[in-house]
Structures are given as structure tokens and as C-alpha cells.
Amino acid sequence: MKDSLIIALDFPDKGQVLDFLVPFGTEQLFVKVGMELFYSEGPSIIEELKKQNHKIFLDLKLHDIPNTVKSAMKVLAGLGCDLVNVHAAGGSEMMAAALEGLDAGTPSGLKRPECIAVTQLTSTSAVQVNEEQLIGVSLQESVLNYAELAKKAGLDGVVCSPHEAGMIHGRLGTKFLTVTPGIRPVESGQQDQKRTATPGFAREQGISAIVVGRPITLAVDPLESYLKIKNDWKGVRI
Numbered sequence: 298m299k300d301s302l303i304i305a306l307d308f309p310d311k312g313q314v315l316d317f318l319v320p321f322g323t324e325q326l327f328v329k330v331g332m333e334l335f336y337s338e339g340p341s342i343i344e345e346l347k348k349q350n351h352k353i354f355l356d357l358k359l360h361d362i363p364n365t366v367k368s369a370m371k372v373l374a375g376l377g378c379d380l381v382n383v384h385a386a387g388g389s390e391m392m393a394a395a396l397e398g399l400d401a402g403t404p405s406g407l408k409r410p411e412c413i414a415v416t417q418l419t420s421t422s423a424v425q426v427n428e429e430q431l432i433g434v435s436l437q438e439s440v441l442n443y444a445e446l447a448k449k450a451g452l453d454g455v456v457c458s459p460h461e462a463g464m465i466h467g468r469l470g471t472k473f474l475t476v477t478p479g480i481r482p483v484e485s486g487q488q489d490q491k492r493t494a495t496p497g498f499a500r501e502q503g504i505s506a507i508v509v510g511r512p513i514t515l516a517v518d519p520l521e522s523y524l525k526i527k528n529d530w531k532g533v534r535i
């Protein structure tokens with residue numbers, strides 16, 4: 298997990314995923330399966346990606362009452378993913394229940410998937426936190442509050458933007474994972490993301506893993522884009 302570049306496989310079906318992966322050959326990737334792909338293909342897509350030896354972040358952002366999240370996590374733990382997530386806004390009781398479900402569902406002899414909590418989505422701006430959520434604290438304070446709740450509940454880390462990761466590591470330690478989407482090389486458009494940063498900025502913040510979707514999946518040459526972002530993220534000069 299540490300220092301990973303996670304590719305968001307935001308595709309509508311398995312056929313497009315397999316086509317996308319061809320140029321990567323036998324390189325072991327860390328990939329993210331989100332709602333679109335999982336809802337269209339179901340658990341078989343996880344099996345397929347595991348067969349290809351890739352590490353998997355199953356991003357379903359669970360957010361429900363504790364009992365429902367616990368039961369759902371028990372099922373997801375059986376799929377053999379490396380990383381799963383919940384929304385921190387579901388609260389500390391829900392996050393603790395997610396872990397109970399994962400512990401209960403992890404097949405014996407296997408490692409429980411790591412579990413992280415989404416703080417404030419990277420598509421949310423500071424203005425939206427003030428004017429829509431009406432929570433009375435700044436975006437930064439809200440992210441830190443959610444991160445503290447996640448840590449107290451026993452989670453392994455959080456999803457946040459690259460701009461909050463340094464603050465979170467400073468308060469909660471560097472072992473607590475920060476996984477950051479909203480990564481945009483200078484030449485990429487922002488699309489719906491609000492709190493973005495370059496891979497190089499992410500490296501300077503000591504972020505645990507970055508998540509990159511469209512700058513790779515929509516690139517004319519996805520492999521070239523992946524390698525360029527990876528080099529920038531690892532600080533490799535070419």
C-alpha cells in the first residue's frame with residue numbers, strides 16, 4: 298500500500314477494463330474498482346483482476362446504519378480485496394462496525410482488507426462545506442475531525458485531498474494512511490474535482506497512496522501517462 302499509485306478503473310464493463318489493461322502487460326498494478334464497474338459486473342470482476350495478480354481497492358464508500366455496514370463488510374471481506382472504504386460521516390459506531398464485519402468475514406489465514414474512511418470528497422470545495430453542509434467549521438477542521446474519528450474507531454487511514462494529508466500525518470502519525478484522489482498533472486483538466494494537486498506535490502506531502510483515474514484512463518496513451526505520473530510521484534527524473 299505504501300507509495301502506491303492506484304489506478305481508478307472507472308469503466309462501465311469488464312470488456313473495457315481488459316482492453317485498458319493490455320498495454321500494461323504483466324506489470325502488477327494496484328487498481329480501484331468503483332461503483333460503476335462493481336454494480337455492472339459484480340464480484341466476478343474482482344476475481345478476474347486477482348487472477349491477473351493486481352492489488353485491489355474496492356471503493357464502494359459504505360454509509361449506512363452500523364448493522365447494515367457490518368453485514369455488508371462481512372460479505373466484501375470474502376472477496377479478497379486489499380483495501381475497502383466507508384464514509385466517515387456515517388460516524389464512529391458505523392466505522393467500528395465496518396471493522397467488525399471485515400474481521401468476521403476475512404477467511405482464516407488471510408489478512409483482513411485495510412479499511413479507510415472518506416473525509417470530505419475531493420469534489421467538495423471549502424465554499425460548499427460552509428454554504429451547503431452548514432457544519433460551522435472550516436473544510437480543514439472537518440477533514441481533521443473525520444480523520445480523528447476514523448483513527449479512534451480503529452480504521453487504517455482516510456481518503457482526503459493532497460492538501461490535508463500533511464496536517465493529518467502531523468496530528469495522527471505517519472503510519473495512519475492517507476489515500477488521495479484529486480491528482481492532476483499540470484497538463485490535465487480538473488473536471489469535477491475541486492481540491493487537486495500534482496503527483497509531485499503529493500510526494501512532498503508524504504502521502505501514502507495516490508488515486509488517479511481520468512488523467513490515465515482518458516489519455517491517448519494510458520501506459521505513457523501512467524509511467525509519467527508514477528515517475529513524478531516517486532520523484533524519478535527522466
Ligand SMILES: O=C(O)c1cc(=O)[nH]c(=O)n1[C@@H]1O[C@H](COP(=O)(O)O)[C@@H](O)[C@H]1O
Nearest residue numbers: 305331356417418419456478508509510511
Ligand atoms: O474514495 C475515492 O476513491 C474517492 C474519494 C474522493 O474524495 N474523491 C475521489 O475522486 N474518489 C475516487 O477517485 C477517483 C478519481 O478519479 P479521477 O478524478 O478521474 O482521477 C474516482 O474513482 C473517485 O470515485
